[in-house]
Amino acid sequence: MRAWLTPRNAFVAALLAILALLPIYVAVTGNSFVMTLFTRIMILAIAAVSLNLIMGFGGMVSFGHAAYLGIGGYVVGILAKEGVTSGLVQWPLALLLSGLFGLGVGALSLRTRGVYFIMITLAFAQMVYYIANGLDRYGGDDGLTIHHRSEFGGLVNLSNRTVFYYLCLALLLACVYGVWRIVNSRFGQVIQGARSNDRRMRAIGFPTFRYKLVCFVIAGVLCGLSGVLLANHTYFISPALMHWTRSGDLIVMAVLGGMGSVFGPVFGAVAFLMLEEILPPLIKPFAALFTILTGIDASHAHEYWQLALGPLFLLVVLFARGGIDGLLLESSRRA
Amino acid sequence: MPEGLLEIEGLSKRFGGVVASDSISLSVPKGELHAIIGPNGAGKTTLIGQLAGELAPDAGRIRFDGQDVTALPTFRRSQLGLARSFQITSLFLDFTALDNVALAVQAHAGHSFHFWRDARREAALREPARAALARVGLAGRGDVLVSKMSHGEHRQLEIAMALATTPRMLLLDEPMAGMGPEESARIVKMLRELKRDLTILLIEHDMEAVFALADRITVLVYGRIIASDRPEAIRANQEVRQAYLGEQQAVQGVGHG
Numbered sequence: 001m002r003a004w005l006t007p008r009n010a011f012v013a014a015l016l017a018i019l020a021l022l023p024i025y026v027a028v029t030g031n032s033f034v035m036t037l038f039t040r041i042m043i044l045a046i047a048a049v050s051l052n053l054i055m056g057f058g059g060m061v062s063f064g065h066a067a068y069l070g071i072g073g074y075v076v077g078i079l080a081k082e083g084v085t086s087g088l089v090q091w092p093l094a095l096l097l098s099g100l101f102g103l104g105v106g107a108l109s110l111r112t113r114g115v116y117f118i119m120i121t122l123a124f125a126q127m128v129y130y131i132a133n134g135l136d137r138y139g140g141d142d143g144l145t146i147h148h149r150s151e152f153g154g155l156v157n158l159s160n161r162t163v164f165y166y167l168c169l170a171l172l173l174a175c176v177y178g179v180w181r182i183v184n185s186r187f188g189q190v191i192q193g194a195r196s197n198d199r200r201m202r203a204i205g206f207p208t209f210r211y212k213l214v215c216f217v218i219a220g221v222l223c224g225l226s227g228v229l230l231a232n233h234t235y236f237i238s239p240a241l242m243h244w245t246r247s248g249d250l251i252v253m254a255v256l257g258g259m260g261s262v263f264g265p266v267f268g269a270v271a272f273l274m275l276e277e278i279l280p281p282l283i284k285p286f287a288a289l290f291t292i293l294t295g296i297d298a299s300h301a302h303e304y305w306q307l308a309l310g311p312l313f314l315l316v317v318l319f320a321r322g323g324i325d326g327l328l329l330e331s332s333r334r335a
Numbered sequence: 336m337p338e339g340l341l342e343i344e345g346l347s348k349r350f351g352g353v354v355a356s357d358s359i360s361l362s363v364p365k366g367e368l369h370a371i372i373g374p375n376g377a378g379k380t381t382l383i384g385q386l387a388g389e390l391a392p393d394a395g396r397i398r399f400d401g402q403d404v405t406a407l408p409t410f411r412r413s414q415l416g417l418a419r420s421f422q423i424t425s426l427f428l429d430f431t432a433l434d435n436v437a438l439a440v441q442a443h444a445g446h447s448f449h450f451w452r453d454a455r456r457e458a459a460l461r462e463p464a465r466a467a468l469a470r471v472g473l474a475g476r477g478d479v480l481v482s483k484m485s486h487g488e489h490r491q492l493e494i495a496m497a498l499a500t501t502p503r504m505l506l507l508d509e510p511m512a513g514m515g516p517e518e519s520a521r522i523v524k525m526l527r528e529l530k531r532d533l534t535i536l537l538i539e540h541d542m543e544a545v546f547a548l549a550d551r552i553t554v555l556v557y558g559r560i561i562a563s564d565r566p567e568a569i570r571a572n573q574e575v576r577q578a579y580l581g582e583q584q585a586v587q588g589v590g591h592g
Contacts, residue, residue, distance in 0.1 A: 185451055185452055190438075196428065197426065203387060203409055205442035
């Protein structure tokens, strides 16, 4: 029998409680920056969870997952620019196009393995990146400002920050729950079986390709949703949204948080994006000291906060394969 | 003569200059345990690979239960009831034994586009899987991670996986590879039981097991069939003795002398 009150589950519960109560804290203190940060964290957590569905459970290392962020975002941005602000049009279309893109990329890339698979997914993402760069009408490489968040009639008002925050939280939870159901379903068994031993899967009678393809499309649609939310959140889209380093960030989030569980990437997104905020100010005094001691100008050192992330990531990969979630699970088992 | 469950006709496969299958023709009637023996490199695994659909033959045809399956992909052949086990253990190491077998059951329980229900709680998958585990002597080991099981258990699990696909014919690629005498004896006993319900094509190096089990034996040397007959006849066949059994017989002769 599994005990429910483990350190890991307590940690999950605490994180969920913090997320649920954060707007109250913000209302009391007026610190709206935290709310903006956590909205962003939850949105990118959806992307990381979706990536983990194919990467962690399906063994399909997509190095072009940020393309879906861009597709979702650009559908919202372009439609808004053309005067279509209804979310009932924007959102389904964004998800549909994300799914179709996933279908195309998957149909080609899933015929390959390993490095070739990674390269094909990267190539497709770069293609979309350069297409967005060339869209002069929609800002080209400068990007495009979105003046209004998606409108849902009188249903929900996304322009209200608290409403938008809770919508993102609800969608993240729905996403995690949905992926959890998928992973444990018959479909999920096939996906994980194919990761573990594709050849054997075919020998026992599974046409693995079509299952992997459907999984790839599901992940694309979920990440497209993340892109839709991101565009709404920042009122802005640009090709940078889908730069290949963004895809790398998503992989880091999933690995850092733990690929073995559905919830792991959420931890990863929280840790990664918090570090992104915390590390630069931490670096600043060291940089100043460095400048005083050596006379070399290091006033931009904080922009290279990822220099500190690198070693941290290395430690996780070398000593904590299961990521944050794995560490928590381990302590749960010991308890 | 009635058509066999498995009919192989003029099957040929070349790898560069090496002829791995040299127009092999073979008929395995329903209910037979047919063993294929031959020295290393005789093309036994290549033959199984072609029968299972992992390798495409250069020429020839394979018919299973009257249907031409030569061009069918692996998963389709499995769905028709042609199951294989692997010489080099090929399991889902990060799954439990029961999960492994349940997956094999699931492969033959309709399509798997079910996204919601917990597959590990579906009795329709778990019960047949448990039965298959029990059949190979692994009852009670279902919850053990495969990576934590012994080599002998892996071999048993290999067969349970093949069984769980409700096959009509088993292609067993050296099920006793790397096993001790005790474990081998257990597998022989198990195969003798399976033989009652299934047609089996068995590749095996363990001659004692082969001669104890087989209804017919085919001897493959350099991809070519040099003899295909009942065990007694194979034992007496001069060409076979020279090409393959000779060495062993000599050793046995010394032992008996």
